[in-house]
Each structure stands twice: as C-alpha cells, then as structure tokens.
Amino acid sequence: MIHVKNLQKEFKIHQARAGLGGALRDLFSREYKTVKAVDSISFDVEEGEIFALIGENGAGKSTTIKMLTGILTPTGGEMSLNGFVPFKEREEYVKSIGVVFGQRSQLWWDLSPLESFRLLRRVYKVDDAAGNAWLDRLVEELEISPFVNQPVRKLSLGQRMRCEIAASLIHKPKLLFLDEPTVGLDVLVKQKIRDFLHNLNQTEKMTILLTTHDVSDIEALCKRVIVMDKGKLIFDGLLHDLKTRWGDGTEVVFQFKQRTTVEQVRAALGDYVCDLTAENNLSVRVRMKQSQNALPHVLSTVMASFEVADVKMLETNTEEIVRNIYSTDGEVVSHG
Numbered sequence: 001m002i003h004v005k006n007l008q009k010e011f012k013i014h015q016a017r018a019g020l021g022g023a024l025r026d027l028f029s030r031e032y033k034t035v036k037a038v039d040s041i042s043f044d045v046e047e048g049e050i051f052a053l054i055g056e057n058g059a060g061k062s063t064t065i066k067m068l069t070g071i072l073t074p075t076g077g078e079m080s081l082n083g084f085v086p087f088k089e090r091e092e093y094v095k096s097i098g099v100v101f102g103q104r105s106q107l108w109w110d111l112s113p114l115e116s117f118r119l120l121r122r123v124y125k126v127d128d129a130a131g132n133a134w135l136d137r138l139v140e141e142l143e144i145s146p147f148v149n150q151p152v153r154k155l156s157l158g159q160r161m162r163c164e165i166a167a168s169l170i171h172k173p174k175l176l177f178l179d180e181p182t183v184g185l186d187v188l189v190k191q192k193i194r195d196f197l198h199n200l201n202q203t204e205k206m207t208i209l210l211t212t213h214d215v216s217d218i219e220a221l222c223k224r225v226i227v228m229d230k231g232k233l234i235f236d237g238l239l240h241d242l243k244t245r246w247g248d249g250t251e252v253v254f255q256f257k258q259r260t261t262v263e264q265v266r267a268a269l270g271d272y273v274c275d276l277t278a279e280n281n282l283s284v285r286v287r288m289k290q291s292q293n294a295l296p297h298v299l300s301t302v303m304a305s306f307e308v309a310d311v312k313m314l315e316t317n318t319e320e321i322v323r324n325i326y327s328t329d330g331e332v333v334s335h336g
C-alpha cells in the first residue's frame with residue numbers, strides 16, 4: 001500500500017551575510033546552504049496498518065507527510081502509495097487519500113460543516129445513496145450531530161477537529177493521514193477521536209498514518225512506530241520493541257514498615273548500579289536498566305534485608321522512552 005525507498009528532500013536556504021557589507025554583497029551574489037530535511041528514508045506499509053511517525057521538532061515529519069500526500073516534490077528516491085506516485089499523479093491520487101492537518105482547515109469558515117461536506121462530496125463525485133449512508137455513520141460515530149449545522153467559526157477546537165476528520169473521510173479513502181490530530185484537545189475529545197480511528201481501522205481496514213507529540217495517542221492506537229531524527233529514520237518497528245530498546249527499564253517502589261534510607265538500601269544492594277530515590281521516610285524508588293536483569297536480585301535482596309510492607313512495579317513510560325531516543329544517537333533498526 002505504501003512503498004518508500006531512499007526518499008529525500010533538500011531545501012536550499014538563503015544565508016544572509018553579517019553586517020552592512022554582507023548585506024550589500026548579498027544583493028549581488030547570494031549564499032545558500034542546503035538542509036537535508038528528509039535524508040534517504042525507506043519503509044513499507046501494508047494495507048490496514050495504523051502507525052505513528054514521531055520525532056522531535058524539525059526531525060522531518062511534516063516534510064515527509066507533505067511528500068507522501070503530494071504537496072511537496074522529493075529531491076530524490078522513489079515512492080508509491082495506493083499505486084500512485086503522489087507528486088506525478090496528484091489529481092487521481094488525492095481522491096484515494098484523506099488528510100487532516102492540525103493547523104490547516106478544509107472546512108469553509110462561514111458555512112456549516114454539513115454544507116462543507118456536501119460541497120466536498122461534489123468535488124469527489126461521491127455517489128448519493130452510498131455517500132448518505134457513509135456520512136450518517138461519520139456524523140453518528142464522531143458525535144457531531146448537535147453542531148453540524150452551525151457555522152464552523154462558532155465551533156470549539158474539539159468540535160471543529162471532529163468535523164475536520166469527517167470532512168477528510170467524505171469520499172471513504174483507503175489511506176488516511178493525520179498530522180497532530182489531538183493537539184490542544186481535552187482528554188475526553190482525544191479519547192473519542194482515538195476510539196473512532198481505532199474502529200475505522202478495524203471495520204474498514206483503513207490504513208492510517210499519524211504524526212503526534214502525544215505519546216498516549218501512540219499507546220492507544222499504534223502497534224508500529226517510525227522514529228525520525230534529523231531527517232533520518234532511526235527506528236521502525238513495534239512500540240513494544242521501542243520500549244525494550246530505549247526503555248529505561250524497570251522501576252520498583254518499596255514501602256517499608258520502618259524508616260529506611262536510600263543509603264541503607266544502596267548498601268544492601270552492593271554492586272548493582274541502580275538509581276535510588278527516597279519517596280518519603282518509609283519508601284524508596286529503585287530504577288534499573290532492563291539490560292542488567294537486576295530485578296530478581298533487587299527484589300530478593302531488599303525483601304530479605306528489610307521489612308517490606310508493599311512493593312509496586314511501574315511500567316515503562318513511553319514518554320520517557322521518546323525522550324531517551326532524542327537524547328541518544330540511535331542507529332537504524334528495521335521493521336520485521
């Protein structure tokens with residue numbers, strides 16, 4: 001469904017020279033610097049996959065999405081989506097995809113969403129009978145009927161976003177791109193959107209690609225994650241493997257029956273390098289790297305050395321993992 005090989009995008013940026021003399025020289029000959037926004041990335045996606053493209057600001061996600069949706073022409077590499085080369089066969093290609101960009105609206109500001117939907121249906125030449133049933137389903141599942149007749153400018157961000165998603169799906173595309181679909185939304189609306197997307201993926205086998213800064217989006221929706229850093233693809237695989245590879249490991253909080261200090265616990269653990277912090281007089285948090293396989297030793301030693309009232313094991317937090325990735329120079333790990 002999506003085939004991307006050695007995809008590249010370079011931008012030439014004008015570099016202004018310093019001072020008045022520099023500005024004068026700029027008038028006659030300009031100096032340019034080349035930025036590799038996307039640096040030879042490759043990946044393949046099967047029909048019905050739902051996956052996230054993540055990376056810190058400036059990693060190249062938006063540029064990638066713009067190339068995948070036919071807005072930008074690559075400077076190198078090859079790609080094929082839904083059987084089309086996006087920038088070459090743009091008109092036909094866009095009929096087979098849906099796109100939601102968080103910051104850009106496809107709804108007419110002064111019209112109601114419903115009127116926008118009708119116009120979009122004409123643009124996409126959607127068949128009336130099938131189109132009506134599909135639209136009814138979108139309105140119902142996205143719970144937008146209470147405000148679908150109000151002008152878009154009067155809607156809240158959460159209401160508008162749900163209408164944007166409906167608009168992007170009006171022609172029932174096989175492939176959906178969502179750029180930061182939940183940014184700025186409250187928890188309830190986020191959940192509604194995630195449930196809707198999950199259901200769409202399950203029932204229609206729709207392939208969904210999303211970029212997000214919200215780690216809980218990924219945890220709720222995606223098995224597969226692609227991580228970009230400085231234009232390069234540094235990880236392509238399962239969220240589970242991402243956790244194992246970059247996860248900081250395990251955290252255990254011991255609740256003691258008597259006052260116990262970090263120093264006492266450290267002395268008991270001996271050679272194992274763990275990160276210890278006191279939660280309060282009666283509890284100590286122990287963090288260890290997964291690769292150390294220290295958990296059995298830590299548990300047995302602490303339980304044998306102190307009177308323990310309770311033990312809490314904490315799952316690895318994806319947000320921390322992503323932060324770890326950004327502070328590490330990752331090497332490429334490929335999918336499958």
Ligand SMILES: Nc1ncnc2c1ncn2[C@@H]1O[C@H](COP(=O)(O)OP(=O)(O)OP(=O)(O)O)[C@@H](O)[C@H]1O
Binds near residue numbers: 011012055056058063
């Ligand atoms: N039109 C452009 N002209 C010049 N440089 C650009 C252009 N668009 C993007 N870049 C540069 O390419 C790099 C990648 O940018 P891009 O917007 O794709 O990153 P991103 O991962 O989407 O970041 P963000 O999360 O902030 O949206 C950045 O260094 C950016 O400055």
